[in-house]
């Protein structure tokens with residue numbers, strides 16, 4: 001027997017079809033089966049479920065069978081359209097819009113219903129597309145990485161812009177102070193304000209109306225995070241960004257603001273001079289570069305990839321790997337063999353267990369950089385790895401170069417050496433056959449659900465962030 005709303009709608013349409021074919025009004029058929037015409041109308045509209053005895057009476061009065069009435073097929077094209085519209089208007093995608101559903105009347109043309117259905121189909125298509133965003137994002141991210149690789153991970157335009165802004169704010173040399181960053185903001189007409197209640201989906205928020213850049217309060221006083229965030233917020237303005245239209249645009253802008261912040265924290269001229277001297281002394285080390293400019297190890301390693309191929313002619317790789325072995329940040333132009341998924345994406349992929357980026361987690365002394373030579377199918381590489389921990393757990397940051405360039409780096413004399421044949425599974429991915437047979441059926445691991453690297457971009461005025469939270473925040477602070 002029909003029970004759901006949808007099945008009742010089809011049943012109602014079939015009853016109406018047979019009644020009209022028989023030339024009966026609602027009241028006339030009602031009289032034949034012993035109910036009021038208004039009751040029959042509710043049944044025909046799918047709002048009430050008829051008893052089986054009533055169905056039998058209706059079938060008899062219309063000269064048909066109960067089995068025909070309860071068939072799941074729409075009785076005609078018009079009914080099919082109405083049933084489909086009913087289904088679309090019940091969907092969660094439509095209901096969350098808060099738009100009143102269309103009420104179908106007799107006088108409404110098939111064309112009108114088809115047009116409304118067309119809108120519903122498009123709405124559903126877009127919803128599916130939004131769910132597919134993680135894949136779109138991974139593709140866009142890969143394209144961006146390859147584009148940057150083709151230009152040595154270097155953006156001369158942003159380097160020049162950063163030097164110009166620094167000069168205007170009176171910065172001369174050494175680490176960029178918080179005070180100088182504030183002056184840079186002032187020159188753009190902004191005041192830096194620290195707020196405890198920034199929306200969760202934002203890193204910073206700029207109030208263009210009142211000339212304010214809201215930042216989270218300092219969690220690590222003296223860390224470069226805040227300076228970096230303030231610089232990134234200013235970069236959107238300096239680079240003339242407009243709200244991103246798709247994920248590729250969003251990632252491009254994020255790259256540019258990160259690049260601008262990095263070029264301010266380690267300006268090109270001073271950074272290149274430092275690296276050239278260290279190379280001359282055969283004493284290149286991320287930790288020295290990091291300490292000279294007061295930035296994190298990761299930021300210093302990444303900055304080396306911006307400057308070293310372009311200015312020192314050295315190819316290199318930089319990896320940030322979490323304690324599970326997955327790559328969270330990566331750059332290479334030295335052909336280091338990296339794991340890759342079908343879309344060409346490297347982020348999120350597990351790096352070879354033989355790589356020091358991963359092996360370093362097992363070392364005893366982790367206060368300074370560790371060094372290693374690794375033989376791979378693409379040749380031998382030397383690398384330096386530093387481990388650390390964040391609120392997300394342990395991570396390692398590695399910088400590395402092909403064997404021939406190791407001579408410029410501190411730590412080249414290391415005796416640590418490993419062999420990697422990845423992506424060959426036999427390298428580090430295939431378990432020992434004896435272990436497999438020993439544990440077969442004797443263990444039960446429970447998998448941790450991995451969170452996506454990229455979640456769908458919420459649609460709205462500010463892509464990527466929660467609009468409601470942003471408006472609430474702005475209203476709250478603009479009033480105060």
Ligand SMILES: [Zn+2]
Pocket residue numbers: 351352353354420421422427428429
């Ligand atoms: Zn391996």
